[in-house]
Each structure stands twice: as C-alpha cells, then as structure tokens.
Amino acid sequence: MVKLSRHLQEGKKEFVLSRQVLRSGTAIGALIREADHAQSRADFINKMNIALKEANETDYWLDLLHQSDYISRESYESIHPEIQELLKLLVSIVKTSKNNSGK
Numbered sequence: 001m002v003k004l005s006r007h008l009q010e011g012k013k014e015f016v017l018s019r020q021v022l023r024s025g026t027a028i029g030a031l032i033r034e035a036d037h038a039q040s041r042a043d044f045i046n047k048m049n050i051a052l053k054e055a056n057e058t059d060y061w062l063d064l065l066h067q068s069d070y071i072s073r074e075s076y077e078s079i080h081p082e083i084q085e086l087l088k089l090l091v092s093i094v095k096t097s098k099n100n101s102g103k
Contacts, residue, residue: 001025001058004071004079014070017038021061027054028086043095059083 001022008018031051038044062083066076 022055024057055087
C-alpha cells in the first residue's frame with residue numbers, strides 16, 4: 001500500500017484516493033499487531049473486527065482506483081486477490097473468536 005500510494009502521488013499526481021488507500025491499507029496491519037497484545041478476548045475481537053472493516057474499505061478504494069484508471073488492470077489483478085484472501089481470513093478469525101468467546 002505504501003508503494004502504491006507513492007506511485008499514485010508521484011506518477012499520477014493523485015493525492016486524495018492515494019491517501020485513503022494508504023490509511024486504510026496500513027491500518028489493517030497495525031490493528032492486527034495491536035490484537036496480538038489485546039487486553040482481553042473482547043479487545044482482540046474488537047481490533048480484528050476493525051481490521052476487517054479497514055480491509056473492506058481498502059478493497060473499495062482499490063476498486064475505485066481501478067475503475068477510474070489510476071491503476072492498471074494488471075496492477076489491480078495483482079493486488080485484488082490478496083485483499084480478498086485477507087478479507088476471508090479476517091472474517092474467519094472474527095467469527096471463530098466470537099463463537100469461542102462464550103466457551
């Protein structure tokens with residue numbers, strides 16, 4: 001996301017969407033890192049749920065960048081499957097954590 005944002009700002013002179021995708025894209029990792037040291041199971045679930053929301057938002061910004069021709073089809077197709085896989089993983093973690101929180 002950092003390299004993509006830099007490319008958009010330097011190469012395409014696009015500053016609004018590039019900042020959005022940088023913010024949401026980097027927030028995912030930060031939230032997952034925070035969840036590693038959560039104070040409770042509820043705190044862990046909350047942080048992972050927010051990471052899921054940020055991943056979903058990042059997917060939106062990537063779609064918008066692709067549809068507005070700021071990123072090429074090839075670039076989009078190299079990034080999109082990774083964000084989709086991350087979304088699936090985060091959904092699974094959140095669901096499993098919620099289901100196991102009552103046990």
